[in-house]
Amino acid sequence: MKRFIGFVQKEFYHIFRDRRSLFILFGMPVAQIMLFGFAITNEINNVDIAILDRSQDASTKEIISKISSSEYFSILQHIKEEAEIEEVFKKGKVKAVLYFEKEFSKKLIKQHTAKVQIVTDATDPNVANTISNYINSILSNYQEEQNRAITLDYQIVPQSRMVFNAELKSVYMFVPGVMTVILMLVSAMMTSISITREKELGTMEILLVSPLNPFQVIIGKVFPYIFLSIINAAAIVILSIFVFHVPVNGSLFLLGLESVLFIVTSLALGILISTISATQQTAMMISLMGLMLPVILLSGFIFPISSMPVPLQVISNIVPAKWFIIIVKGIMLKGVGISIVWKETLVLLGMTLLFIGLSVRKYKIRLE
Amino acid sequence: MSIRIDHISKSYGKVNALDDISIQVDQGELFGLIGPDGAGKTTLFRILTTLLLPDHGSASVAGYDIIADFKAIRKQVGYMPGRFSLYQDLTVEENLRFFATIFGTTIAENYDLIRDIYVQIEPFKNRRAGKLSGGMKQKLALSCALIHKPKVLFLDEPTTGVDPVSRKEFWEMLKRLQDKGITILVSTPYMDEAALCDRIALIQDGKILEIDTPKAIVEHYPKPIFDVGAHNTYLLIEKLNAYAHKHSVFPFGEYIHYTDQRDGFDPLELMAYLKNEGLQNIHIERTKATIEDTFMELAKQ
Numbered sequence: 269m270k271r272f273i274g275f276v277q278k279e280f281y282h283i284f285r286d287r288r289s290l291f292i293l294f295g296m297p298v299a300q301i302m303l304f305g306f307a308i309t310n311e312i313n314n315v316d317i318a319i320l321d322r323s324q325d326a327s328t329k330e331i332i333s334k335i336s337s338s339e340y341f342s343i344l345q346h347i348k349e350e351a352e353i354e355e356v357f358k359k360g361k362v363k364a365v366l367y368f369e370k371e372f373s374k375k376l377i378k379q380h381t382a383k384v385q386i387v388t389d390a391t392d393p394n395v396a397n398t399i400s401n402y403i404n405s406i407l408s409n410y411q412e413e414q415n416r417a418i419t420l421d422y423q424i425v426p427q428s429r430m431v432f433n434a435e436l437k438s439v440y441m442f443v444p445g446v447m448t449v450i451l452m453l454v455s456a457m458m459t460s461i462s463i464t465r466e467k468e469l470g471t472m473e474i475l476l477v478s479p480l481n482p483f484q485v486i487i488g489k490v491f492p493y494i495f496l497s498i499i500n501a502a503a504i505v506i507l508s509i510f511v512f513h514v515p516v517n518g519s520l521f522l523l524g525l526e527s528v529l530f531i532v533t534s535l536a537l538g539i540l541i542s543t544i545s546a547t548q549q550t551a552m553m554i555s556l557m558g559l560m561l562p563v564i565l566l567s568g569f570i571f572p573i574s575s576m577p578v579p580l581q582v583i584s585n586i587v588p589a590k591w592f593i594i595i596v597k598g599i600m601l602k603g604v605g606i607s608i609v610w611k612e613t614l615v616l617l618g619m620t621l622l623f624i625g626l627s628v629r630k631y632k633i634r635l636e
Numbered sequence: 637m638s639i640r641i642d643h644i645s646k647s648y649g650k651v652n653a654l655d656d657i658s659i660q661v662d663q664g665e666l667f668g669l670i671g672p673d674g675a676g677k678t679t680l681f682r683i684l685t686t687l688l689l690p691d692h693g694s695a696s697v698a699g700y701d702i703i704a705d706f707k708a709i710r711k712q713v714g715y716m717p718g719r720f721s722l723y724q725d726l727t728v729e730e731n732l733r734f735f736a737t738i739f740g741t742t743i744a745e746n747y748d749l750i751r752d753i754y755v756q757i758e759p760f761k762n763r764r765a766g767k768l769s770g771g772m773k774q775k776l777a778l779s780c781a782l783i784h785k786p787k788v789l790f791l792d793e794p795t796t797g798v799d800p801v802s803r804k805e806f807w808e809m810l811k812r813l814q815d816k817g818i819t820i821l822v823s824t825p826y827m828d829e830a831a832l833c834d835r836i837a838l839i840q841d842g843k844i845l846e847i848d849t850p851k852a853i854v855e856h857y858p859k860p861i862f863d864v865g866a867h868n869t870y871l872l873i874e875k876l877n878a879y880a881h882k883h884s885v886f887p888f889g890e891y892i893h894y895t896d897q898r899d900g901f902d903p904l905e906l907m908a909y910l911k912n913e914g915l916q917n918i919h920i921e922r923t924k925a926t927i928e929d930t931f932m933e934l935a936k937q
Contacts, residue, residue: 270737270740271737271738271740273737274733274734274737274738275734275737275738277734278723278726278730278734281723281725281726281730282723282725282726285725286725469721469723470717470719470720470721471721471722471723473682473715473717473721474715474717474721474722474735474780475738476686476687476710477685477686477687477710477713477715478710478711478735478738478739479707479710479711479738479739479740480738481707633706634686634687634688634689635682635687635688636689
C-alpha cells in the first residue's frame with residue numbers, strides 16, 4: 269500500500285510539473301465546453317436578410333414587420349432588382365432574400381394566391397434549411413391570422429412538439445458530446461502518453477527491475493487520471509447546469525457512476541495504446557487519430573448516426589463513445605434510469621473488460 | 637557464486653549480439669566487462685537483470701535463475717542502465733525517496749550504505765534531477781540503485797560522459813561498496829578503468845576474448861611493445877604502417893604503440909628507416925603492454 273501511495277504521489281508530481289499536461293487536463297475542458305456552448309451552434313439568431321418587395325402594399329408590409337420583429341431575423345437592406353439577389357449573396361452580407369411578387373395584396377384577395385420566394389444562401393445547408401423553415405412558419409402564421417374569420421371545410425392542423433429540448437438548444441446536444449470527448453481525451457491520451465514516457469525515458473527499465481509488478485505500475489499510472497477525470501466530468505456537468513442551463517432530469521448519482529465507467533473504459537484503451545506504441549509521439553497520434561476522430565465523427569455527437577451510410581452505422585457500434593453519449597443524453601435530457609440504459613451500460617462494461625484483458629495479455633513483463 | 641552465466645546466446649534478427657558467453661562472478665567481486673560500443677555489454681546486462689530472455693543458455697544471479705525466478709532477482713539486484721534513467725522532473729530527494737518506497741524501504745533505513753555518495757549531492761536535494769551535472773546525475777543514479785541494499789549491483793557504462801575527476805571518485809566508491817560485500821558487475825568502454833576491477837572480461841562482437849585479472853591479461857601480451865614518437869605523428873603512423881616488418885601500430889596518448897613481426901627486433905633498425913623517411917626527433921622506447929594493447933591484439937585475431 270505504501271508503494272502504491274508513493275507511486276501515485278510521483279505521478280501527481282509529473283502531472284503538476286508539466287505545463288502541457290496541466291493545460292490538456294484543465295484548460296481544454298473549459299475551452300471546449302465554452303466553444304461548443306457559445307460559438308458552435310446550429311441555432312439561428314439575428315440572421316441578416318434582404319427584402320425585394322415589388323408590391324409595397326399593406327400585406328407585404330405587415331409580413332415584413334412580423335419578420336423583422338422576430339428575434340431570428342434582422343433586415344439588413346432592401347433591394348430593388350432581381351439581379352441584385354446574386355450580388356448580395358456574393359458579398360456574403362445576407363443569408364436570405366425574401367422576394368414578394370408584384371401586386372401581392374391584390375392577388376391574395378382576388379385570386380387567393382400570392383407568391384413570395386425565399387432565396388437562401390445554401391453554402392451552409394443546415395443554416396439555409398433552418399432559415400427557410402423559420403420564414404415559412406412566420407408566413408403560415410400570418411396566413412392563419414388572415415384566415416381566422418373563414419372556416420374551411422377540411423383542415424389538417426399539424427402540431428409539432430419538441431420534447432426534451434423544446435427550444436431546440438444545440439448546447440443540449442453538445443454537452444454530452446463534449447463531456448465524452450474530454451473524458452476520452454484526458455483518460456486515454458494522457459495515460460497512454462504517461463506510460464510511454466516511462467518507456468521512452470528508460471525509467472520503465474528500472475521499474476521493471478524492481479519488486480513492483482506490472483499490474484501495480486499500471487494501476488499506479490492510471491489512478492491519478494481516474495481522479496482527475498472525475499473532477500473534469502463534475503466540472504463539465506456543473507458548467508452546463510449553471511452556465512448553459514442544461515437540465516439534469518435523471519439521477520446525478522447514476523450519471524456519476526456511468527461517467528466513472530466510461531472513464532475506466534477510456535483508461536483501458538489508453539493502456540492498450542501504450543502497449544503498442546514505443547514513443548510518446550506515437551501514443552499521441554494513435555490517440556488523436558484512432559480515438560478522437562471516431563468520437564467526434566462516429567459517435568452521434570455531431571452527425572446523427574441514423575443518417576449515416578449503413579457500413580458506418582455498423583462501425584459506430586464499436587465506438588465506446590456512441591454508447592456513452594446515448595446514456596448521458598438519456599439521463600440528462602430524458603431523465604431515464606438504469607432500467608432504460610442498462611443495455612448501453614452493459615456494452616460499455618463488456619468493452620472495458622475486453623480492453624483490460626487485451627492490455628494485460630499484451631503488457632510486457634520484459635523489454636521485448 | 638554470485639553470477640553464473642552459462643553459454644548464453646542472443647541475436648537480434650541476423651545480428652549476433654551475444655555468442656556463447658560464459659562468465660562466473662564470485663561473491664563480493666568487482667567484475668568488469670570491457671569492450672567497445674556494440675560489443676553486446678548492454679544486452680548481457682539486460683539478460684542478467686531479467687529484462688531480456690536469452691535465445692540459448694542459462695544464467696543465475698544471487699542463486700536465482702534469470703527465467704524461472706525473475707521476480708526474486710528483481711528484488712535482490714540494483715540496476716543502473718547506461719542511459720540516465722531517473723525522473724528528470726522530480727528533485728534529487730524525491731527520486732531517492734521514490735525508489736526507496738517502491739523497494740519497500742526508507743532512505744533512513746539504508747542511509748549508511750549510500751552516505752558517502754549521497755552527501756555529495758545532498759546540498760542539491762531540492763534540485764530537479766534534469767538540472768544536475770553529469771557527475772551528480774550519476775551519483776544520484778547510483779544512490780537510487782543502492783537504496784534497497786542490493787546483493788548484486790549492475791552498472792552499465794556508469795562513467796560514460798562523466799568528467800575524469802568524477803570518474804575517479806566513482807571508482808573509489810565502487811571499491812568501498814565492494815568492501816561491504818556487494819557483488820558488482822560493471823561495464824565500460826574505458827580501458828584505463830579496467831585495471832581497477834578484480835577480474836575483467838574482454839568482449840567484442842558478442843564474443844568473450846579473454847577473462848582474467850587485469851594484471852594477468854597484460855602479462856599475457858605476447859610481444860615486446862615500443863613507444864614511438866616523432867615530430868609529425870600523422871606522418872609517423874603512415875610510415876610505420878608502410879614498414880615491411882610491422883605487426884601492429886596503434887596511437888596511444890602522445891606515442892604510437894608499435895610491435896614487430898620478428899623475434900629479434902632491433903629498434904635501431906626502425907630508427908634508421910624512419911630517419912630515412914624524413915622524420916625528425918624520433919624516440920623509440922620499450923614500454924609495458926596495457927589492457928588496451930591486449931584488447932587490440934585479441935580483437936585482431
